[in-house]
Amino acid sequence: MASAGHQPPSAVSVAGGFVALDWGTTSLRAARLDAQGRVLDEHHSDDGILQVPFGGFPQVFAAAVDRWQLPPGTLCLASGMVGSRQGWIEAPYCPCPADFRAVAGRIAWVPDAPGGLRVGIVPGLCTEERDVPDVLRGEEVQVFGALDLLGLHEGVFVLPGTHSKWVRVSQGRIATFATFMSGEVYALLRRHSILGRTLPADEGPLDEPAFLRGVRHAREAGSLLHGAFSARTLALFARLPDAALPSYLSGLVIGEELRAQPLQQRSAKLVLVGAHALTRRYQLALTAYGAQASTLGDEATWRGLAALAHTLESP
Incomplete structure (x- = not known):
C-alpha cells in the first residue's frame, strides 16, 4: 500500500x-x-x-x-x-x-x-460511545451531499444497507452516528438459519402487508431473538404464504432497527439516503412507527463529493 x-x-x-x-x-x-x-x-x-x-x-x-x-x-x-x-x-x-x-x-x-x-x-x-468505537466509510459523503441538496444544517440521516447507519448532524457537522447490521442479519437468517427451510429461493416483489406485519411484530415481540421465530411458525401453521415470508422477515429486521430508535422524541428532520428499493421499505416502516422522512438517492454521493471539491478549492 x-x-x-x-x-x-x-x-x-x-x-x-x-x-x-x-x-x-x-x-x-x-x-x-x-x-x-x-x-x-x-x-x-x-x-x-x-x-x-x-x-x-x-x-x-x-x-x-x-x-x-x-x-x-x-x-x-x-x-x-x-x-x-x-x-x-x-x-x-x-x-x-x-x-x-x-x-x-x-x-x-x-x-x-x-x-x-x-x-x-x-x-x-469514527465516533465512540461507552468506550466502543464505531466507523463509516462513504456514507459521510452521502450525508454531506444531502445537507447541500436540502440546505440543512441539522437532522438525522438514515443510510440503509448491509450495515445501516443512523447519523446525527448538528450545526452542519456530523456529530455522531450508530451502525446497525440489519442487512447482514437478514442475509444470515435468510440463508443460514432454520428460517431458510421455509423461505422461497427468490426474494420476489415486496409484499407490503406482510412486510408491515413483520414491522409490527418486531415492536410487539420486544426482541428479534424472540420475534424472528415467528417467520417459521407462521409458515408451519399456514398463516402466511411462503412467497410473503421474505417480506415478513425483512419487516421483522427493519422493525427491530427502528425499535431501537427514539423516534417519538426526535424533533430533527429525518432523511433517508440510498437506493429506492431500500428507502421505500424504511419509509413504510417509519410510517408504521408514526414518523415521516424525505428521501434522496445516488445524487447525494455526487453532490457530497462536489461539495468537498469546492471546499478544497476554497482558501
Whole structure:
C-alpha cells in the first residue's frame, strides 16, 4: 500500500470540472462532473476493492477514467472502502464531530497517480460511545451531499444497507452516528438459519402487508431473538404464504432497527439516503412507527463529493 499525505500536491481547482468515484467493496461508480457539480457522464462496474488484484488499483482507476481523456492535474475524489486498509491507500478515520472542512483536511492524496491526475481519497469517520468505537466509510459523503441538496444544517440521516447507519448532524457537522447490521442479519437468517427451510429461493416483489406485519411484530415481540421465530411458525401453521415470508422477515429486521430508535422524541428532520428499493421499505416502516422522512438517492454521493471539491478549492 502506497503512503499518502494530507496536503494536496498543489493548488486545487475545479474550474475545468473533476471526477468523482464511489469505490466500495463490490462495485465502482465513476462520474465526470462540471465545475458546478453537475453530472456530465457516469458509469458503473463490478471492480470493487475485493476484485482488484494486489497492486492493481492504479490500473483499475486508469481504466475507469481513461474514457474522458482528462488533462494532467484534474482533480479526482474517491470515497468508500477504497480508503480502507484493503484499498488503494489508507485514509485514516476523521473523528467526529466533523464538517466539510475537517474531512477535506484529512483527504489522503495518492502519490504518482496515473496520468498526472490529482487523486484524493476521502477519509471515513469514527465516533465512540461507552468506550466502543464505531466507523463509516462513504456514507459521510452521502450525508454531506444531502445537507447541500436540502440546505440543512441539522437532522438525522438514515443510510440503509448491509450495515445501516443512523447519523446525527448538528450545526452542519456530523456529530455522531450508530451502525446497525440489519442487512447482514437478514442475509444470515435468510440463508443460514432454520428460517431458510421455509423461505422461497427468490426474494420476489415486496409484499407490503406482510412486510408491515413483520414491522409490527418486531415492536410487539420486544426482541428479534424472540420475534424472528415467528417467520417459521407462521409458515408451519399456514398463516402466511411462503412467497410473503421474505417480506415478513425483512419487516421483522427493519422493525427491530427502528425499535431501537427514539423516534417519538426526535424533533430533527429525518432523511433517508440510498437506493429506492431500500428507502421505500424504511419509509413504510417509519410510517408504521408514526414518523415521516424525505428521501434522496445516488445524487447525494455526487453532490457530497462536489461539495468537498469546492471546499478544497476554497482558501
